Amino acid sequence: MIAVVRSLDPNMLDQMYQARTQKAVVEFIWIGGQFLGIPLNKDIYISNKQSAKSSETNFLWWGSNILWSLKNYEKCETGLVLWDVIAALQVLMKSAPAFLETLMHKWVTDLFSDDQQRVSIDALCQCRKDMMSNVSSRKLHLLNIICRKVMLRDPAGENGNSTSTDLWSSLLLSSERELRERLVAFTFAAVLNRKSYFLKGTCAENMWFPVGVAQMRSWVSMNSGGVHNQLRSLSSTIKRLGSRINSVCEYSAKETCAYCSAPVHFESPDIALCGSVDPTIVPTERHKLSRCAASMRLCSVLEPTWYCVCCGGMVDKLVPETYFTMKTSPLLNAADPDVELSLYSAPAVPRCPFCGILLQRLMPEFLLSVSPV
Template identity: 35%
Template sequence: VKIWSGNVEGFLLATDVRNDCFLLLAEVKNSTSVPVSTIALVIPITTPEEVVLAIGRGAGMLDVWIYDISSKKLRFVANCNAHEQVVTGLAWAFDGACLYSCSQDNSIRRWIFRGDSLCEAPLSSNSAASEASNNNLSSVSDLCFGLALSPGEQMVAMVHSFDANLQHQMYEKRSQRAVVEFFWSGGQSFEVPNDSRLDGCRFEAISCLSVPEFTCWEINTLGFLKSLENVNKPIVIWDTLTLLRNLRKDFPVLVENMITKWISSWFSGPVSDSLEAILFRDQDKILMVSSRKIQLLNIICRRVMLSEMGIDSVKDYQFKHNRSSNKGSNSDSWNDLLIKSEGELQERLVAFSFQVVLKNTANSQSTVGESAYWSPVGLAQMERWTAINDQKIHSQLRLLGSEVAECRS
C-alpha cells in the first residue's frame, strides 16, 4: 500500500503526462506475504497532522498504520486476526475512533481505536441487525462483499451476494444479484465492555432502548450536528433524520430534550430546559446564530418535530400565526420556531442581495463595465416583500431597502 500526495491543481492544468503531480509519501512494507484485500483511510479532525490507514488482508488479518505529516514518518500501530476469511470491507467512523470491518465469512465487527491499540467492541443491543436479519439471511446469501457507512454515521450497510445454487437457473443466474443488510451504528459506545458477548437484544422497535444507550445516541448525534456547522461540509442528513423520527415515536420527550440541548449550545450561559426559554425570552438571540445552524434547525423542525403534520397544516398554522401571537401547545412552539427560522433566513437572503446591489453601485462609479458584477434576480419582488413586512423585519433591513430604492431611482 502506498500513500501519495497529489497536486490536484497542477494535474488539472497539465496538458501532457506529468510525474511531478503526485509525490510518494510512504509505502507500507512488512514481512507478511498475505495480499491486501481492502483499505480505509481517515484524517481525524482532532489530529489533522496524522493519516490513519487500516489495511485488510486475505487471511482475515487487520493492520493499522499512522503516517505523521510533520515528521514524514510511517509507523505500525496494531494488527489482529479480525476474521476467519478475507477482509472485504473497512470503514472508519466517528472521526477515526471506531472501525468497522466485514469479511467473506459473513461477519461484521467493530473495533475501538484509542492511542496505539485496537480493541474489539461487540455490536451492542442498540446496533443489532434490522428485521431482515431475522429472516435467516445466511440461508439465501453468502460472501459479504463490502460495507459502507452512511453520511451521518448512524447506520452501516453490508452487501452480500446471493447463493448461486438458490438462484433460478434460467433468469437469476444470468446476472449478479446482491442483498443489502442495514445495521444501526450511531448509538455505539466507545468503551470496550468487560463482557465481550452479545446480550441478544435486537434493536427492531427501539423499545428496548435504555438510558445509557440513549445517551450514546445523543452524544453521537449531537457531535454529527456540530460537525455540520462547518459551511464547507455538505448537508446530507437523511440517516440522522430517519433516526430521530424513529426515536421520537417511542421517546418524544427525550428527542425533544436532545434538540433543545443542541439549540441551547449555540448561546453562552446555562443550557435552557425549555424551548420557550429559547424562543421568547430574548427575541434577538437568533441574530447571533449562523445561517448554517438556522438552516439545519429549519430542516429538523420540518422533517422531525413536525413530520406528522402535512404541508397544508403547517401553512394553515403560519397563516393563523400571522394574525395572532398566542403561544399554545408544544407543537405550536416548534411551529413558532420554524416560522422564526424561515423568516430569519428570508431576511438574510434579502439583506445579502441588497448589499450586493449597493456594492455594485459603488464600484460602478469608479470602474467601467458594470456588467462584470453579479446582480441578484428578483430585486423588485424583494423590495415589495420588504415593504409588505415593514413592521416585522429588522431595522437594518429597512435601512438597506431604502438605500437600494434610492440607487435604483
C-alpha cells in the same frame, strides 16, 4: 454506520427497465447506540419511564452520538448530508418520543448558547428576534431541517403534542423569517456594491448579478412593521437609485403569467396567482405559479428549475456560496468593502437558501417514470 448489500429477486423487477440496472440494493444501518470513542454526555436527562424500556447507558450513548454528529454539522465546511441522523431521529420519534423530545430540547438550547450566555428552553419559546440574528446561517439551516423532517414531520400523529408542536413551529417560522431577511439584505447589499464599483469605473463582471430586487422590495414593504430597521433603510436606498438601478441588477416590478399573459401581482414570496387581486374573482380561474425561493420572482416554466426535497421550495436563481457561511445577520454590522467584494464574487451553488442542502433538478414526472407512456 454499517452497509449491507442485499440482492434483489429478479422476478420482482421489470425486465425491460429495471433488470438490467438494478441487481442489488445497499442498506445503511445507523449504529449510534454503540460506543464510538466520543465522550459520554451525562447532561442528557433520562427519566425512569424511558430507562425501563432500555438501559440508561444505552440511551446516553444514543444521545451522545447524535448530539456529537449534529455538532459536527455546525461547521460550514461539512456538507449537510443528514439522512442517516434524520433516519435515527425518526425511529426514536416512534419508539422513544419522550427521550427524543428531551434530547432535541438539549440540542436546540446548545445551538443558541455560547460561552457568555446559556439559553433556556423558556427563552426559546419566546423566539426573540435578536436570538436568531446572532447565530450562524448553518445553525439556522440545521434547525429548519430538524423541525421539518423530525419534530414536525407528523404533528397530528399518535406521538403529537400540541405544546411541543407549537414550540417547534414557532422556531421554524422565526428561523425562516430570519433567513429570508438575511437573503434580502444580501441581495440589496450586492446591488449597492455593484453600484459603487460602477461609479468608480471598476469592472464588476465577476460579481454576482442580483435578480428579483423589485419583488424583494415589495416584500419588505408588505412586512415593514416586522423587519429589521436596517433592511427598511436598505430598501429606501435601493429606491433612490431610480433609473440607474437597471445597470446593476434585474429590476422588473411587472410580471405576467406564462400561460395566459395576465398580470401577476406580488402577494406572497412563495406562490403567485395571475389575474386581478379582486376578491370577487374565483381563485380557480387564476393560474397558480411558483416563485423562486432565492429571488421571489416567478420561476420559469420553460426551463428546469431547482427543487429542495426538505422544504419543497423552488429555486430559479442560485445564491453565492458566501451566503451560507454567514456567522451572524448581515444587518447587525456593516461589512468591510474588501470583504464585500469576496462575498459577491464567490461562485453560486445549487443549495437551498432555507435548508442549506443540495438542490435537485425538478423534472416532469413522465421523465422519471418507468412507464413508456
